[in-house]
Amino acid sequence: xxxxxxxxxxxxxxxxxxxxxxxxxxxxxxxxxxxxxxxxxxxxxxxxxxxxxxxxxxxxxxxxxxxxxxxxxxxxxxxxxxxxxxxxxxxxxxxxxxxxxxxxxxxxxxxxxxxxxxxxxxxxxxxxxxxxxxxxxx
Amino acid sequence: xxxxxxxxxxxxxxxxxxxxxxxxxxxxxxxxxxxxxxxxxxxxxxxxxxxxxxxxxxxxxxxxxxxxxxxxxxxxxxxxxxxxxxxxxxxxxxxxxxxxxxxxxxxxxxxxxxxxxxxxxxxxxxxxxxxxxxxxxx
DNA sequence: TTGAAATTGAAAATCAATTTCAATAATTGT
DNA sequence: ACAATTATTGAAATTGATTTTCAATTTCAA
Ligand SMILES: [Mn+2]
Ligand SMILES: [Mn+2]
Ligand SMILES: [Zn+2]
Ligand SMILES: [Zn+2]
Numbered sequence: 001x002x003x004x005x006x007x008x009x010x011x012x013x014x015x016x017x018x019x020x021x022x023x024x025x026x027x028x029x030x031x032x033x034x035x036x037x038x039x040x041x042x043x044x045x046x047x048x049x050x051x052x053x054x055x056x057x058x059x060x061x062x063x064x065x066x067x068x069x070x071x072x073x074x075x076x077x078x079x080x081x082x083x084x085x086x087x088x089x090x091x092x093x094x095x096x097x098x099x100x101x102x103x104x105x106x107x108x109x110x111x112x113x114x115x116x117x118x119x120x121x122x123x124x125x126x127x128x129x130x131x132x133x134x135x136x137x138x
Numbered sequence: 139x140x141x142x143x144x145x146x147x148x149x150x151x152x153x154x155x156x157x158x159x160x161x162x163x164x165x166x167x168x169x170x171x172x173x174x175x176x177x178x179x180x181x182x183x184x185x186x187x188x189x190x191x192x193x194x195x196x197x198x199x200x201x202x203x204x205x206x207x208x209x210x211x212x213x214x215x216x217x218x219x220x221x222x223x224x225x226x227x228x229x230x231x232x233x234x235x236x237x238x239x240x241x242x243x244x245x246x247x248x249x250x251x252x253x254x255x256x257x258x259x260x261x262x263x264x265x266x267x268x269x270x271x272x273x274x275x276x
Numbered sequence: 277t278t279g280a281a282a283t284t285g286a287a288a289a290t291c292a293a294t295t296t297c298a299a300t301a302a303t304t305g306t
Numbered sequence: 307a308c309a310a311t312t313a314t315t316g317a318a319a320t321t322g323a324t325t326t327t328c329a330a331t332t333t334c335a336a
Contacts, residue, residue, distance in 0.1 A: 014282090016283070016334070018332070018333070020283080020284070021283090037323085038323090050284090050285080051284095052284070052286075053285090054284080054285065054286085054326095055283080055284065057323095073216060073265075092261070095262065101259065103257065105249075106249050107249075111243075111245075112268065115241050115268065116270075119241065119272075121270045121272055121273065122270045123230070124269055124270040124271070125268070125269040126266065126267065127211075127266065127267040128264065128265065128267075129264065130250065130261050130265075131261070133259060134257075134258070134259055135259065138259070138260045153313085154302050154303070154312090154313060154314065155302080158314080158316090159314090175293085176292090188316080189315095190317075191316090192293090192315080192316065192317085193314080193315065195292095195294080217292085277336100278334105278336085279335100280333105280334095280335090281332105281333090282331105282333075283331080283333080284328105284330080284331065284332080285329105286328095287328090288325105288326080288327075289325080289326065289327085290323100290324080291324080291325090292321100292322090292324100293321080293322085293323100294319105294320075294321070295319080295320065295321085297315105297317095297318090297319100298315105298316105299314105299315080300313105300314080300315065300316100301313085301315080302311105302313075303310105303311085304309100304310085304311075304312095305308100305309095305311095306307100306308080306310100
């Protein structure tokens with residue numbers, strides 16, 4: 001996913017390419033950790049100083065609709081966003097520095113089937129998130 | 139966990155037993171689904187009509203401190219609370235009616251060890267949540 | 277180049293959550 | 307039972323995040 005590609009996808013969905021959007025897109029796309037709207041605002045203004053916070057909210061909303069970013073839920077808050085993972089992936093977060101990694105290969109089928117039998121529920125989705133310390137922080 | 143026990147635990151931690159707290163405790167404790175502060179407010183006022191929303195927030199805060207309730211994160215929002223699970227348990231939520239069940243017996247050790255090797259992270263915690271349809275709703 | 281349509285940021289409005297505070301209610305010691 | 311002490315209360319004000327409104331500007335297809 002390159003910078004151009006995010007802007008292209010916006011364009012393909014009837015959006016116009018503007019300086020404000022470029023600044024937001026470049027900021028969020030390059031971040032190794034999840035950013036809140038205000039953090040995006042502060043960082044993106046270094047690229048385009050006339051940027052308004054409202055446009056940050058509006059752009060994040062569009063990027064989330066297109067599944068280019070995703071919301072990250074954490075004990076401290078659930079307002080931050082990160083570049084979306086690809087396919088079936090889950091998040092691994094460093095509790096120290098906030099660095100985000102994606103992983104895949106989790107197999108929850110045995111677990112969910114056993115729980116379906118025990119509870120009578122039909123399981124459709126799961127949320128899985130790991131927390132720990134990254135190589136630098138541990 | 140009976141009603142008395144929650145109020146006793148509050149009392150043991152230096153809190154007084156009041157009508158307002160009784161109403162909030164009885165409401166949250168008896169709920170099969172997660173409730174937001176405003177939902178607690180509306181339901182608890184049927185028991186004690188003079189209740190204030192501020193007291194709901196304050197009581198929920200205390201109950202969470204004592205680990206008697208826990209916050210439930212969902213796609214639509216992360217403000218709701220439910221009676222806490224016991225020991226190492228995770229949530230199973232009905233997407234239709236919101237009914238909450240707890241389950242245990244998940245074994246993520248093989249997965250986390252493999253991810254520790256792949257990523258160099260030291261994994262400390264995990265969040266797991268299942269979504270689906272309960273017996274009645276499916 | 278032109279003009280329609282999307283986008284912008286400032287300001288106002290909304291909504292959830294917290295703080296302040298004087299009045300009230302629960303406990304403690306008598 | 308009865309004060310005296312202290313926690314608790316709800317109303318109102320405040321804060322902080324997000325959304326809406328709107329007139330001015332910018333983008334882009336023709
Ligand atoms: Mn998975
Ligand atoms: Mn587990
Ligand atoms: Zn780290
Ligand atoms: Zn259900």
